[in-house]
Amino acid sequence: MGRYAQLVLGPAGSGKSTFCSQLADHCKAVKRKIHFANLDPAAERFDYPVSLDIRDLISVEDVQEELKLGPNGALVYAMEYFEEHIDDWFAEVFEESFGDDDYVVFDCPGQIELYSHNAAFKRFVHYLRDQGWSVCVVYLLDAQFVTDPTKFISGCMTCLSAMVQLELPHTNVLTKIDLVSNKEEVEEFLDVDARSLSGQLNARMGPRYARLNEAIAGLVDEFSMVSFFPLDYTEEESLQDLLAYIDNSIQYGEDEEIRDQIKDMEDPEDGRQGV
Numbered sequence: 001m002g003r004y005a006q007l008v009l010g011p012a013g014s015g016k017s018t019f020c021s022q023l024a025d026h027c028k029a030v031k032r033k034i035h036f037a038n039l040d041p042a043a044e045r046f047d048y049p050v051s052l053d054i055r056d057l058i059s060v061e062d063v064q065e066e067l068k069l070g071p072n073g074a075l076v077y078a079m080e081y082f083e084e085h086i087d088d089w090f091a092e093v094f095e096e097s098f099g100d101d102d103y104v105v106f107d108c109p110g111q112i113e114l115y116s117h118n119a120a121f122k123r124f125v126h127y128l129r130d131q132g133w134s135v136c137v138v139y140l141l142d143a144q145f146v147t148d149p150t151k152f153i154s155g156c157m158t159c160l161s162a163m164v165q166l167e168l169p170h171t172n173v174l175t176k177i178d179l180v181s182n183k184e185e186v187e188e189f190l191d192v193d194a195r196s197l198s199g200q201l202n203a204r205m206g207p208r209y210a211r212l213n214e215a216i217a218g219l220v221d222e223f224s225m226v227s228f229f230p231l232d233y234t235e236e237e238s239l240q241d242l243l244a245y246i247d248n249s250i251q252y253g254e255d256e257e258i259r260d261q262i263k264d265m266e267d268p269e270d271g272r273q274g275v
């Protein structure tokens with residue numbers, strides 16, 4: 001038995017809700033049971049069915065209206081409010097909605113500071129893990145981030161801060177590949193090595209940055225951040241391959257395989273286990 005959760009993270013507009021919606025369609029087509037939960041208090045609409053919605057607790061719109069805050073202040077307030085209610089509101093709704101063998105995908109807000117220095121996500125992850133859930137991060141980055149090495153480094157740093165803060169299995173994904181005209185430009189960044197990266201950075205920046213570039217490229221390399229999965233919804237197998245990769249990161253399916261093996265070993269006549 002297992003309980004599995006994906007947190008879909010990434011900067012604003014990187015394609016998190018689109019990924020959830022495409023995943024919902026894919027799983028429906030292959031008859032795989034999967035649930036979706038909305039953790040974005042600023043979400044307006046989504047095209048997939050949600051089993052749990054943070055907006056039932058608090059929405060950015062209400063906070064803005066009642067506390068006269070701007071959109072970012074209201075989002076931070078909403079996430080802090082959510083954090084205060086993880087053990088009561090969330091625990092109650094979550095346990096009512098999901099149980100053993102469930103697989104839940106959380107569509108998260110796009111403000112990256114929420115993953116880097118706001119405590120709500122960390123608390124939330126601890127809650128899930130304490131309840132026996134295997135949790136992973138799917139970090140989406142717009143492919144335009146990898147069309148030049150300086151943007152690539154800044155994209156990697158946002159992934160890295162989430163990775164260090166949340167300490168979970170992490171799959172980095174490049175979205176909107178279909179919009180990139182020069183695919184070769186992207187391929188170059190899918191799996192680069194530190195030496196070539198610092199060389200490219202040096203070529204664009206003054207010599208005084210050489211040591212800094214080397215250090216940053218080394219850091220990115222050391223944390224295995226330089227590998228990205230290119231997701232292209234126009235390619236039939238792309239999402240399916242990505243899902244298999246993510247499943248593998250949380251060992252989804254392995255329990256089922258073991259159960260099947262045990263079943264196969266059982267004698268159907270008397271139910272005793274075979275050798």
Ligand SMILES: Nc1nc2c(ncn2[C@@H]2O[C@H](COP(=O)(O)OP(=O)(O)OP(=O)(O)O)[C@@H](O)[C@H]2O)c(=O)[nH]1
Pocket residue numbers: 010011012013014015016017018019040108109110111175176177178179231232233
């Ligand atoms: N062409 C193309 N457009 C995409 C892709 N993924 C997302 N988009 C578009 O990008 C825009 C933003 O996508 P969303 O899925 O709303 O992004 P998000 O990360 O949920 O955004 P926030 O919740 O606001 O942070 C929408 O107009 C999507 O249709 C993709 O792979 N290809």
Ligand SMILES: [Mg+2]
Pocket residue numbers: 016017018040043107108
């Ligand atoms: Mg969204």
